[in-house]
Amino acid sequence: MTRVGVGLMLGLAGVMAGMAEAGVLVEVPGLWAGFAAGPAARVTGNFSHADLNDDGRADLLLEREAWIRGAGPGWTRKIPLPGGAETDAYDVDREGVLWVISGNRLSGWRLAAAEDGWEPATDEVSVDEPVTGREPALDFGCARRRFLYDLDGDDQDDLVTVTPRGVCWHRRQGAGFDAAGRVLTPLPEPQAVYTARGTLWPPGQRALCLPGFRFSAEVSVGADAILLVHGEESAAGMRWTTLRYPIFREGHSVKTGEGTRDTGPPLPPDAVPVWLDRDAGRPGFARVYREPDSSGIPGEAFAVCEVWEPGETSSRVFRRPAPSGAALYPPLADINRDGRLDVVLMTVGLARRGPRERAQELLTGNRLQVEVSVWFRQAGGYPREPSWQDNRTVYLDAPPIRQPRMLEAAARGQLASLHGDFNGDGRADLLLRERLDQVACYLCDEGGCARQPVFTVEVSPGEAVVPADINGDGLADVVRVPEPGGGPARVYLTEGNPQ
């Protein structure tokens, strides 16, 4: 009996250890997080990670503070960032030096040994990009983005600047940078603003977009090439051009070769460039929209995602029923972390049972159906049938006719997400708001999602819930974003393992 009891206890302990638990609840003032809309699916936020104290653990950079992570999932210290002007930007090089970028001036700061403040790592450096090319017709003011990236392959991060005129390179020189940069690639004339929501650049490359200025070109600086993707409107539709400038390295010098131009066929104006494969030389395109149904029944509509392979004129169409009013979730995401963008159509609505049944459910029901359809991208494209489909039920706080708060959450696209990897197995898991005050996490694999939740979290009715890796440990955490003015965001830090 004793052995059986001990065995049971050990078995139970093993099961418990295998579960990812939403363990520590931390308030993170100033943090915001959310979903990007449109085909480029990602979690957005005003945070980033960098190892500032060289302990192998990612620390958290917020807009005004650096949070130093301890041995556990949480943080041990909060240190105000140097600088502090509204326009300051931050980047951290591979040596853990925090660079404060204020216009043309940069200053490097290193975390003090006591981890209670910052010590200057360098003198202040001034840089200026060479003025070449003609002044853009549109006034972009001082539009400029600067970031650190090792372009010349000397294992030291250089400074890369992107302005409306082009991409400039400032080589790392000791503790500073070359003051006079070199223009590597001129940008096409900035033109009309297109509707791209952002960029989804191949992992391993420094991502860059200029959402604040809505350039008509997107720039990707990679190890071997600089890619420019820009669109021009024409009567037939938006015509996208990909310019590829190969990078040549000679000693400590970097040059870009002759650009190759690839102009695609005209596409609908709302199609945006997306990198369907990590190593693709040029982007594909995608758009998402709601298609009214032909039967004329109110509420019968479809969520449609169209994907164009690079260079293809015809699109692959993915459709699922999606009632009007409910948000369209971002349909493209790499949910199995294989470097390819999968199609995830997630729709919310009443069960499809005919007009009378729908009217009854509208008046007396208390449930919504969340339908998830996933097409995993493979080497040859997408499979014809969904790789897996799943239906989940969420419970409303009142019948739909009374406009319950859960319906508002559905309309804002806050009921479900398939973005966060909660157990570290490399596959995104399903975070589902099952009730107004409860969120559940279901582990997913290549065949679908588990029927039993791995954990549940109590939330306040007004909060939005977003999965995001806040502490940089590779596991998604549950971010509870309050209503505006409702206090700081709170984060459940998860711990777990792939089993």
Added chain:
Amino acid sequence: MMVSRFRRAWAVETARMVRSGFAWTVAAVPALMMGLVPVIRPVIRDGRGDYDFIATAMTATVCTPGFLLLLVWMAVWTASDLADGTARSLLIRPIRRSDYLLAKYAAGLMLGTVMSGLALVTAWLMMWMLGDTTGVAYGGEVVFTSDQLVVSGLLAFVATVFALWAGCAVAVLAGVLTRHPGPAAVLTLLMWLTLELVKYPMGIDRWVFTTSLETAWQGFGDLCRGMDAPLGRTVVRAVVTALPVIVICPAVAVAVFHQRDLTP
């Protein structure tokens, strides 16, 4: 002997049903209503398949009006036999009470099948004459062939018929319980209405047979719009939810009928 008695009773009830104008109305109204369906779902020859016209038509005619007519007629027909002494006079013949009641129920099943079949044939004819019978194509690709849609339409029809049969069983029970046509009709409609009102709040909608009526044609309509739909699962669910009602309600009705004083 037992089968022979039942067959005789069934022949009598069928003959009585054929002579009933109300039964003809029940059978014909959904088919006649098909003439109005093109108002909500036009059917024209434009090269695109019009199978979803059938889904819309069956939903609009059979699933609610036809179903309710059948319920009312079945309850009224059963109760009026008890109220005016017809049942008593019929049982003078050498048939048992259970044979009589089950024969009446069987006649109702036949009427439900004929009603929905007639509506389906009418819808199919309208689509064939006015529209296109091609399969479903989307983005230049044939998603479902015409043959696949025919099979799917028949599956949806099977699900509908089972739900109608279950409704008949409930109506027979109501007729036996009340003994008078008016209260029988009211009781049947109240039972239906109550079931419809509570099934969603109680979360039992998937296990109520009436849900299958429209769900099957919604699934067929989804197929016609190029969406994959689990129609096979819908039919299985329709059978599973209808069968207990088809068995239990007539059994209870027979048990009650055995105790009834048939004096009008």
